[in-house]
Amino acid sequence: MNGVVSIALNGFREARRNRVTSVLFVFAFIMVFSTTVSVEFTVATFDRVMTDFGLGVIGLLSPALTLFLGTALIPREIERRTIFMVVARPVSRSAFLVGRYIGNVITVAFLVLVMGALFLLQMQFAGATSTYSSGIHREHLIALYGLLLEVVLLTAVSFLFAAASSQYVSALSVTCLYFIGHMSEDLYTLAGRSKSDVIRVVGRAIYYLLPNFDRLDFKARATYFDPTSNAELLSTTGYALAYTVLVLIVATRIFERRDFK
Amino acid sequence: MVTAAVSTENLTKIYTLDLLKGRKRVVALDGLNLTIGEGHVMGVLGPNGAGKSTTIKLLLNLITPTSGKARLFGLDPSDAEARRNVGYLPENPSPYEYLTGEEFVRFAGSLSGLRGAELTARVRTVLEQVQMDRFTGVQIRRYSKGMTQRIALAQALVSSPRLLILDEPTSGLDVLGRQLIRDIILAEKKKGTSVLLCSHIIPDVEALAEDVAILIGGKLVRSGPVSEMLSDEGSRVELTFEGVDAQRLSPLNPEVIQDGRRLIVRTAAASSRALIEAAHQAEGRLISMQPIRNSLEDAFLEALRNSQNKVGSTIE
Ligand SMILES: Nc1ncnc2c1ncn2[C@@H]1O[C@H](COP(=O)(O)OP(=O)(O)OP(=O)(O)O)[C@@H](O)[C@H]1O
Ligand SMILES: [Mg+2]
Numbered sequence: 288m289n290g291v292v293s294i295a296l297n298g299f300r301e302a303r304r305n306r307v308t309s310v311l312f313v314f315a316f317i318m319v320f321s322t323t324v325s326v327e328f329t330v331a332t333f334d335r336v337m338t339d340f341g342l343g344v345i346g347l348l349s350p351a352l353t354l355f356l357g358t359a360l361i362p363r364e365i366e367r368r369t370i371f372m373v374v375a376r377p378v379s380r381s382a383f384l385v386g387r388y389i390g391n392v393i394t395v396a397f398l399v400l401v402m403g404a405l406f407l408l409q410m411q412f413a414g415a416t417s418t419y420s421s422g423i424h425r426e427h428l429i430a431l432y433g434l435l436l437e438v439v440l441l442t443a444v445s446f447l448f449a450a451a452s453s454q455y456v457s458a459l460s461v462t463c464l465y466f467i468g469h470m471s472e473d474l475y476t477l478a479g480r481s482k483s484d485v486i487r488v489v490g491r492a493i494y495y496l497l498p499n500f501d502r503l504d505f506k507a508r509a510t511y512f513d514p515t516s517n518a519e520l521l522s523t524t525g526y527a528l529a530y531t532v533l534v535l536i537v538a539t540r541i542f543e544r545r546d547f548k
Numbered sequence: 549m550v551t552a553a554v555s556t557e558n559l560t561k562i563y564t565l566d567l568l569k570g571r572k573r574v575v576a577l578d579g580l581n582l583t584i585g586e587g588h589v590m591g592v593l594g595p596n597g598a599g600k601s602t603t604i605k606l607l608l609n610l611i612t613p614t615s616g617k618a619r620l621f622g623l624d625p626s627d628a629e630a631r632r633n634v635g636y637l638p639e640n641p642s643p644y645e646y647l648t649g650e651e652f653v654r655f656a657g658s659l660s661g662l663r664g665a666e667l668t669a670r671v672r673t674v675l676e677q678v679q680m681d682r683f684t685g686v687q688i689r690r691y692s693k694g695m696t697q698r699i700a701l702a703q704a705l706v707s708s709p710r711l712l713i714l715d716e717p718t719s720g721l722d723v724l725g726r727q728l729i730r731d732i733i734l735a736e737k738k739k740g741t742s743v744l745l746c747s748h749i750i751p752d753v754e755a756l757a758e759d760v761a762i763l764i765g766g767k768l769v770r771s772g773p774v775s776e777m778l779s780d781e782g783s784r785v786e787l788t789f790e791g792v793d794a795q796r797l798s799p800l801n802p803e804v805i806q807d808g809r810r811l812i813v814r815t816a817a818a819s820s821r822a823l824i825e826a827a828h829q830a831e832g833r834l835i836s837m838q839p840i841r842n843s844l845e846d847a848f849l850e851a852l853r854n855s856q857n858k859v860g861s862t863i864e
Contacts, residue, residue: 293658297644304646304687369642372703375608376659377632546611548563 290378291386298390299397302356311352312398318344319402322409333419334410335510341406342430342506349399349434350441354461356391357445362454365547374547381539388446388535395438403431426509429520433505436527440498441465443531447538450545467493468500498530551622553711553742554584554607558616561602565863575862576602578766579616584759586710589733589743591757591774593750593848597861599766600746601639604715607744608636620711632660635709639716639746641700643688649699650675650684653706660707674702677732693720701729711742718749730756754844762851766861769851777847784840785820787813792832797823814840 302308322340361384364370374383407423414422444464448457467474471494478490502523508515559580565572577599584590594600605611606618609625623630643652650671657667675681678698688696697720704712712733718726726749733743733756747753753760754774761771770777789811794804800823802815811832815823817839824834 289661290659293655297647297655300651301644301646367642368638368640369644371608371610371638372636372641372643372656372700373659375610375631375634375636375638376656376707377628377661378659379628544612547605548611 290376290382291389294373294378294383294386295389295393298360298387299393302390302394308356308394308398311355312401315348315352315398315402316405318348319405322406333413333417334421337410337413337420338427339506339510341409342427342434342509345399345402345406345431346434346504346506348402349395349438350465352398353395353438353441354445354458354465356395357442358449358458358461359454360387360391361446361449361542362452362457366454368547370547380543380545384446384450384539384542385535388442391446392439392442395442396435399431399434399438403434407431424509424512426505426512426514429515430505430509432520433503433523436524437500437503440503440527440531440534441500443534443538444498447534447541450538450542464497465500468498469504470501471497471499472501498534499526503527551586552583552619553586553588553621554582554590554744555619555622556580556582556603556607556616557619559603559606559613559618560615561599561606561611562614573864575766575864577606578862580763580768582761582768582771584711584742584744586742587737587740588759589737589745589757590759590761591753592744592746592761592763593748593753593844594746594763595852597765598763599861600763601715602766603763604636604638604713604744604746607713608634633707633710635704635707635712637700637704637712637714637717639719641696643696643699643703645689646687648685648687649680649691649695649702652688652699653702656703657706662707670706670708674705677705678702679728694722694725697721698725698728701732705732705736709741711744712736713744715746716748717745718747718752726752750843750845750848760844762848764852764855767855769855770847774844777844784814785817785837786840787815787820787823787827787837788835789813789827789832790835792827792830796830796832797826800826810835 319341322337322344325340370383374380407427410420410423410427413420441461445457445461448460451457452460475490475494478486481487481490505515507513559577560575561577563574563576565574580599580603582590582603592600592603602611606613607620607625608631612626618625620630620634625631647655653671653674654667657670662670672681675684678701680695680698680702683691683695688699691699697717701717704714714733717729721729730752733745736743737756743756745753745757757774759772760774760777762769790809792811794806794811797804797813800815800819802813802819802823805812813823820837827834
């Protein structure tokens with residue numbers, strides 16, 4: 288267990304010093320900041336546009352970062368053989384994978400939180416200075432929370448693929464899965480209308496088996512101030528965490544058997 | 549029963565390659581039986597691709613055997629406990645480059661269960677041991693190859709292991725660095741640490757190991773105490789002449805190397821007298837004469853001559 292913590296903290300420390308993450312960080316900062324500059328302060332729909340823009344940018348960058356870092360980490364460690372001196376120690380490979388997973392979630396979550404904080408600051412500032420804005424709402428926070436849940440789940444899925452295959456195969460697979468996971472509800476309804484039994488079964492299977500990323504997406508609700516109940520938040524959290532744990536269990540089983548050549 | 553530090557039983561690793569032409573099997577290691585008793589230093593020699601690193605990776609659970617078994621202190625390497633008392637220095641080690649040397653060694657120690665003051669003390673000790681205590685605050689990506697090698701050795705030593713597995717520990721090191729590694733291994737040997745040492749540098753193995761295994765093409769071709777391998781041939785001498793034409797000596801049929809004006813002649817000690825006289829008559833000058841020590845290198849070269857696979861292993 289101690290191994291997991293060491294590996295996780297170590298991963299976060301490394302990421303902070305890594306040039307790639309630093310560049311991403313600056314990029315994310317600029318992107319979010321530029322939303323304020325581009326939104327007119329005197330528009331009646333200010334809050335709506337600002338929320339749509341700000342959360343939209345974060346919602347685009349967050350999964351991109353998750354995917355990019357999550358699918359690259361393990362294959363790179365194997366390729367560069369940095370993994371040798373870690374898994375040769377008295378730690379299980381599962382501990383290594385879970386530790387790396389937690390480290391990566393911390394890294395990406397940190398980036399998302401900083402972007403989120405910047406966005407909230409802008410909302411707060413607008414709320415205080417402009418009559419057209421009512422500042423931060425609960426829905427804003429829920430949308431950011433949903434993005435964090437997405438990071439947790441999407442990183443796990445990325446690790447599952449990365450534990451089993453190469454960087455490029457997993458990046459491609461997880462990207463596809465992410466988009467399908469965002470459309471699974473639409474696919475479900477679409478397939479349900481089909482006359483073919485096969486398509487209906489496949490549609491249902493996709494809906495229940497693949498991660499439903501749409502369920503974690505509260506951005507549109509924030510834009511239209513559409514409230515979310517605590518019960519729904521709880522069930523969504525449960526869904527994301529349960530799915531994550533399941534995916535990680537499968538990933539560690541695969542990883543335990545892998546040859547590092 | 550005394551448990552050995554390392555034992556293998558018909559240990560075999562076959563890699564499958566998917567080539568355009570179809571599947572090929574590479575027999576990287578073929579039925580290895582090897583035992584290293586506690587407190588022993590075993591040197592493993594072998595040409596490139598002989599299966600040395602493959603053996604080590606099997607012992608550390610980095611790869612799984614195709615068949616056969618490996619044991620560390622009687623336990624299967626896939627059991628994390630089996631690796632608790634092992635320090636491993638990989639070939640061309642690559643530590644996390646954004647960490648400083650000290651952070652990396654600390655990290656390694658903490659993974660072996662060291663904590664607090666004990667961890668700090670051990671980290672300091674091993675960093676001093678590899679003479680890297682001046683560079684502890686520098687990130688590893690700014691290290692030279694030899695400095696990286698030293699840090700990797702420090703991480704292998706940090707948990708005070710009972711078994712050291714070193715894959716070409718002196719590669720990339722300067723003369724002093726090599727000397728340092730030798731001294732460290734000797735000190736570990738004195739403490740009773742078992743060592744598995746793979747190296748291309750035969751004098752190092754000769755100086756440090758009491759047992760040697762020669763691997764060629766994935767097969768163990770010879771193994772035993774170093775002392776036994778050295779006493780195979782009768783005594784020979786090496787003579788160096790100046791100003792002698794090699795042809796004048798050819799009736800005596802010695803092994804001759806022309807080195808500029810010099811002539812280096814290797815022959816059985818019994819025929820040295822005749823050679824010197826022949827050279828004398830040809831008005832040449834004897835510069836030196838020394839006995840050829842029958843070295844481990846000779847034993848290794850001979851084993852190599854007798855096998856078909858000089859480089860790599862069987863590909864089917
Ligand atoms: N991932 C792999 N896929 C296919 N073949 C491999 C793989 N790794 C090693 N081999 C083969 O296994 C054999 C043994 O390789 P190994 O790395 O154990 O050699 P070695 O004795 O350590 O050589 P060197 O002295 O060059 O380090 C070689 O023939 C090599 O081609
Ligand atoms: Mg090797």
